[in-house]
Amino acid sequence: MSEVSPEPDGADGPGRADGPDGAAAAGPDGAAADLLLARAGDGAAFTRLLAPLRRELHAHCYRMLGSVHDADDALQEALLRAWRGIGRFEGRGSLRGWLYTVATRTCLDAAERRGRRALPVDLGPAAERVVLDGAPDTGTAWLGPYPTPGDPAGRYEQYEAVELAFVTALQQLPGNQRAALLLFDVLGFSAAEIAALMDTTPGSVNSALARARRRLASAGPGFEQRRTLRALGDARVRETVTAYRGALERGDADALVALLTADVTWSMPPLPHWYRGRDAVMAFARAVPLTRCPSWRTVPVEANSQPAVACYVGASADAVHTAWSVTVLDLAADGRIAALVSFLGAEHFAPFGLPGQLA
Template sequence: MSEVSPERAPEPDDLALARGGDGAAFTRLLAPLRRELHAHCYRMLGSVHDADDALQEALLRAWRGIDRFEGRSSLRGWLYTVATRTCLDAVERRGRRALPVDLGPAAERVVLDGRPDTETAWLGPYPTPGDPAERYERDEAVELAFVAALQQLPGNQRAALLLFDVLGFSAAEIADLMDTTPGSVNSALARARRRLSSEEPEFEQRRTLRALGDARVRETVTAYRRALERGDADALVALLTEDVTWSMPPLPHWYRGRAAVMEFAVAVPLTRCPSWRTLPVVANSQPAVAFYLGSSADAVHTAWSITVLELADDGRIAGLVSFLGAEHFAAFGLPEQWS
């Protein structure tokens, strides 16, 4: 799952200028690495908001310490050191994030008026803008199941796994980065891999999407959007696998199996929600849909959820995670209202 990217060596003049206090030169040095550093912070913390804060703090620390960067390691490696340590500090302060499926069994009946769980720190979606076909091909290691599984690991195991398996650092480099020994890194790696293997999460959505092809993925997404917009239960059920799951953080309850999911869908989004408008987006390098809810077809529609889809090998929907709340829309470049 490696996403190692070649690092272009910084211009000597920019590095010297940055060490001398030139903020513009420092910005130029960071530009090629900002996106991957942000993705690393998201994988560590499970939240775009937390990743924004961590990256901002990390870059401030890096700016304050750039005069001490001697070039014995790569600039990329040094920045990952600063970002990882910043994220580990955040993990200590804020704990881990979760999805409803991590916290309890599926609901046995439809919960019509469930209250949001405001005590749990919920995982959030990650915007991966650009052409969908391009995004499904590119390995950014931000698949929802993978990031959710990472959140169950202690911070040091999370960091070691990401730095070694995703980013391609050696155990010796990670030991230096985390101020520990290679033996401790290898031990953390082994424990992290055993934990993830025992939970058997699905990390291969990217392969499924690539095998299906963009046209087939788009067909499923369009059919799903149209079924919700028309309130068409028959069209929706035809899109679902037998063991489909649907969760809606921050609501704690979730549903498993086509019958349970359809019972919920008929009771709530297909009948109790007067009008939907939808837009296809890409979240966590997976197909997703932005939903806007209105009181009628000609009313102003308000941001409701970003729903991330997991597709099965036959193109049907195997999982839906609807991240409820207008606060998720800004990261996707979407407005909170659609008039």
Template sequence: MSEISSEDPFESPEAADLARARGGDGAAFTRLVAPLRRELHAHCYRMLGSVHDADDALQEALLRAWRGFERFQGRGSLRSWLYTVATRTCLDAAQARGRRAMPVDLGPSSDRAVLDAAPLGEVAWLGPYPDAELPTGGGPAARYEQREAVELAFVAALQHLPGNQRAALLLFDVLGFSAAEIAGIMDTSTTSVNSALARARRVLAEKVPARSQQQTLRKIGDARMREVVAAYSSALERGDAEALVALLTADVTWSMPPLASWYRGLAAVMDFAVEVPLTRCPSWRTRAVAVNGQAAVACWVGAGPEELHTGFSVTVLTLREDRICEIVSFLGAEQFERFGLPTSVK
């Protein structure tokens, strides 16, 4: 006689997996979490400012969630419960590691090119985030919001907030949780959440441009954005300073973490560009990439046009209208693997 299944034939697959996961079925837990992994990872990146820290935090959060899954009673959504675990994990990590910095946070800009500067290894630097790892569902509006929420200016500004303010603002303004839900997630009061939100918004109002990159890119259109990226790449590869100047705003900045030196204004930026990338780097190869929801270029440097070119930087461009107002070159070949890029090209 065949064994009669005890499972309810009308039970949803998710409900069945919830029951299995509570019973210790790891595969069922993995299936439940899979649709939420990307958005949880992006949340960890916004909280911590580093894709590698986000990897570690998400892994730790899911381990905590699995070990304590019997405590999830299903009174709220699984998504809310996982965000609770992930947010608390990130708060622990932020307290232990401190905030991520950009060169502009460390001191004034340089008027002239700083040659042979050594990387500051003791600084925890803000890092880039691959658009390819952002959530893909929810339609164009949701994807627009996801890209806007990882723009460099926004993530850099978040690093100036204490952990509780950072978490409250992200959970409310980016993820749409209510103040009462956030109070539960952070084990505090609704009054404290509202106070943290107000303080966080005041800081961000001072540090984040009024117009996001998504708004700028929508206004100028994809075709014009591609033209700007191609013109930047071409000017770099040809060593054409005049062509590069034509793409920049008068108040342009250029920074290169993990180097502390950074430059503001056309004169300083061009002095650096002529002295270093256009003179000291004999040959360039470039490729347009998608980073932090912004226009970006991967750059390889070689000793000559026929020589092997090695990974140099992932450079994120911030546009104002259709000119470049900020260049951030994240130096190091270690960036390339995460972006699915070769570490060397011919």
């Protein structure tokens, strides 16, 4: 069969117009027919087979690699490998399982080449004073935000287990433990299926799972953000996001401090320094975003199944505002902000479908 990729629709990442939301899902008979056609070299049939699975495969690649851009590259490479190998897929297992095999192995190769991603809070203690002119740390592979849909069904089902704390903790695990945990606990594969996927034994899979769970448990409290957001409800979450946007755009320090928990943290990758506690966070906010940045414009988005705000900065209120950061908010049970992670850089905006500038 041909070695040329059929370039399946939407293979570069989520949120494209040609993604699965715009493709009709084939029924069982149609899928079986498409599989026969794809094995014979029909690229269009291969694309139809991928359409219902592409988004979940992309989310899996992100969880494995911690970067939407790395996930784009890994998924594209996995789809190319799958296309080249589809003729050898005999259908003894599910196509979904086989594609996860290809995607996971591709991600393990990528993780071995690049290493683990991190956030500033993983690498050192909080700053003891405000750092005004810190240089970006370009030697660290930083975690990035992940765009997720705004509808509750997509947020809690299709994109479950991408909350920021969970993906950050995953990056601290060796690749085999990360893969085993995701495949078993998140995606529901059995130990025997994972063993076949990873070319090992069920006993080794169970051992990797146990080690991964112990390491995650020792990393800190459970990952409760999705449960907290559900308990708060969409209206309360929107209220906090709206209040945060208004405080930033008005430069209102009092309104901002009222939104923060006492032990709030704020980090800004690729800047290595970060702040802990309301006093430290507000000292930074008063010195930098509320003073040194003349004008802010904001757009509410959703990242990692959490509320987030895309921030643009301009020289004045009527000037063009340029993409600055995507800030992911972690909310406490009372609706206040417990953590802010501001991912600095215009490169984070395109995956959210956002422009680089606002007039």
